[in-house]
Amino acid sequence: MDENLRSIIRAMKSLQKKGLLYIEDNVELKSEVNYQFILNIVENLDLTIDIEEYEKIKDNREELIYQLALLSFGEKQLVSDFEIEFIEGIIMNYIDIEDPVILFDDYVFVQKKNVIQELYEKSVIQIKEKKFPKMIFKSRVEDI
Structure with missing residues (x-):
C-alpha cells in the first residue's frame, strides 16, 4: 500500500x-x-468588527473574511495557516457576510439561517443513524 x-x-x-x-x-x-462539530464551531464564532475597520475593508471580500477569521482566535493564541483557512471556509459557507447588523459601535455577522437549518437536519440524521453520539442537542433526538 x-x-x-x-x-x-x-x-x-x-x-x-x-x-x-x-x-x-x-x-x-x-x-x-460530524455536522454537530461544524455547528458547534459556527455557533461559537465571535464575528464582531469595529465600524471603522469594517468600512476600510468592506469592499475587499477576501480581506474581510480573513479579518473575521482572525477575530475567531484569541489575541495571544498561536494560529496556523491551516486553522485560519479552515475558519475562512466556515465563514464563507455558514455566515452572512453581505448583510451585517450594527450593534452599538460594531458590525455583527450572523449565520445563514437556511444553511444552519440544513446542518441541524443533517446532524439529526447522523445521530439517528448512530454515526455519532448526540453532543449538542439537549432534547431527545426523537423529539427533534
Whole structure:
C-alpha cells in the first residue's frame, strides 16, 4: 500500500476516534464530517468588527473574511495557516457576510439561517443513524 494512502487512512481513523469524522465500513472509505462539530464551531464564532475597520475593508471580500477569521482566535493564541483557512471556509459557507447588523459601535455577522437549518437536519440524521453520539442537542433526538 502506498505510504501516503496509509497515512491518510491513519489520519481519518484518528479523526473518527475523536468523533469528528464518520467512515463507512467498506473498501471505498467514504467519510462524512460530524455536522454537530461544524455547528458547534459556527455557533461559537465571535464575528464582531469595529465600524471603522469594517468600512476600510468592506469592499475587499477576501480581506474581510480573513479579518473575521482572525477575530475567531484569541489575541495571544498561536494560529496556523491551516486553522485560519479552515475558519475562512466556515465563514464563507455558514455566515452572512453581505448583510451585517450594527450593534452599538460594531458590525455583527450572523449565520445563514437556511444553511444552519440544513446542518441541524443533517446532524439529526447522523445521530439517528448512530454515526455519532448526540453532543449538542439537549432534547431527545426523537423529539427533534
